[in-house]
Amino acid sequence: MTLTELKYIVAVARERHFGRAAEACFVSQPTLSVAIRKLEDELGITLFERGGNEVGVTPIGQQIISQAQKVLEESANLKELARLGHDPLAGALRVGVIHTIGPYLLPKLVPTQIERTPQMPLILQENFTVRLIELLRQGEIDCAIMALPLPDAGLMTQPLYDEEFIVVIPAGHPWSNRKAISAEDLKQQNMLLLGSGHCFRDQVLEVCPELSRFAASSEGIQRTFEGSSLETIRHMVAAGIGITVMPRTSVPKEERNNKLLRYIPFERPIPDRRVVLAWRKSFPRAAAIDALAQAVYACQLQDVKMLTQPPQVQPSAL
DSSP states (O other): OOHHHHHHHHHHHSSOOOOOOHHHHOOOHHHHHHHHHHHHHHHHHHHHEOOOOOOOEEEHHHHHHHHHOOOOHHHHHHHHHHTTTTTTTOEEEEEEEEEEEEEHHHHHHHHHHHHHHSSEEEEEEEEOOOHHHHHHHHOOOOOEESSSSSOOSSSSEEEEEEEEEEEEEETTOOOOSSSSSSSSGGGGSOEEEEEEEEEHHHHHHHOOOOHHHHSSHHHHHHHEEESSSSSHHHHHHHHTSSSEEEGGGOOOOOGGGGGGEEEEEEEEHHHHHEEEEEEEEEEOOHHHHHHHHHHHHHHHHTTTTEEOOOTTOOEEEO
């Protein structure tokens, strides 16, 4: 039994598909399949139910894979513990970030981090919340910057900042002269939302109850369009396809002079989201986590409420 084999079975359990799991592990499908069959023979059990379009996990397989995830996590911690013997800030920190935060936070965070702790370069990965949580549990990344709510995944979290949502409409829209817009008004419009898998889509639907009920209706399906990124949606709004909701950090000051768009705040209570830093409870480089959080606080993001905390504060468990 090897760590590589454990990584393969965890990947198959996550992807429910041998081909996709092989791609995620950067190996050929035959290589992955042979390794998993070898492990099953060694253990004398069947881990996966093969057949059909989706691979199933057997009951005993679920237990083995759960333990494999813990082994992979602990093996990743061994390297970090060795690094602690020198300098907890020395060496790369593997950071995940969701798609609706990365493009707007990283341009400020990376130079700030380089200035403050040049010995700790950031290895960055942008992905969906669900995927980042899986990577955290497997020890593939060290921490992740995401937005609440998060599933109960045994993670530690530290608040970073709160940011409000804002309505984006095309220039010349009947609402152009409004000072504020209510969530209820959105149901009357063609809404542009991120596709399934983006947590910001769920956050918009959750904090705007009227829009949520509307999007779930048959009429809402016809009048709600999906985009692959906030920037794609921004261009679609400018083209007059519909309106959308975006987080404040995605609207820098220079963008507010865009002649094709209008940015209008919500009526109170203004919907918002809390951005947090999450990491495994067992991750040993506490000083590195704190250094990253302090770098975010130092970014001075526009139009957000920074939730600055002094060092050594006990973070919350999730």
